[in-house]
Amino acid sequence: MRSLMLAAVFLLGAALSITVQDGTAQCKVKWLFGISCQDVYVKLLTQIKAWQIRQSCFYAGEKCSYELVSTSPYLITATHTSPTTKKVNDLQFLLEQSTVCKVTGEAMSGDPADDTNYCSLQNLINGSELNSAEGYKQFSNKWICAGFDTANCILP
Numbered sequence: 001m002r003s004l005m006l007a008a009v010f011l012l013g014a015a016l017s018i019t020v021q022d023g024t025a026q027c028k029v030k031w032l033f034g035i036s037c038q039d040v041y042v043k044l045l046t047q048i049k050a051w052q053i054r055q056s057c058f059y060a061g062e063k064c065s066y067e068l069v070s071t072s073p074y075l076i077t078a079t080h081t082s083p084t085t086k087k088v089n090d091l092q093f094l095l096e097q098s099t100v101c102k103v104t105g106e107a108m109s110g111d112p113a114d115d116t117n118y119c120s121l122q123n124l125i126n127g128s129e130l131n132s133a134e135g136y137k138q139f140s141n142k143w144i145c146a147g148f149d150t151a152n153c154i155l156p
């Protein structure tokens with residue numbers, strides 16, 4: 001059992017270093033909502049549009065500078081450009097309706113040292129108040145989301 005766990009840790013380490021050599025930083029987050037995926041979809045889309053690039057960006061911290069890339073009934077893709085670092089995160093939200101609405105969010109950055117991926121995703125969830133929707137649950141960890149354990153999304 002112990003050697004199995006060690007092997008798993010070792011493999012995970014290898015996978016992580018491959019990710020780093022790749023020259024990208026990635027973050028994956030799963031959310032569950034007790035409301036319909038249609039409601040989630042509309043809220044996410046509305047929030048991205050509300051935070052598109054505009055003059056007030058300077059005072060909004062990271063809560064601006066989103067751009068919608070494409071939409072289809074169960075997939076939203078967007079980008080977030082940090083107004084301070086100018087780094088670009090590619091974002092994707094995949095929605096799956098079952099008894100609850102399951103959403104998989106993925107963020108990718110070309111810079112392996114960029115740990116803003118998590119905030120780029122979660123800020124949209126909080127901004128649209130989806131984090132107080134019925135049945136809200138969030139799943140992630142630092143292995144599948146670079147910077148998950150250290151992120152401070154409240155930065156001015």
Ligand SMILES: *[C@@H]1O[C@H](CO)[C@@H](O)[C@H](O)[C@H]1NC(C)=O
Pocket residue numbers: 119122123126131153154
């Ligand atoms: C989102 O809101 C929760 C409280 O529901 C809070 O704990 C968390 O820090 C917030 N995250 C962001 C990115 O603002």
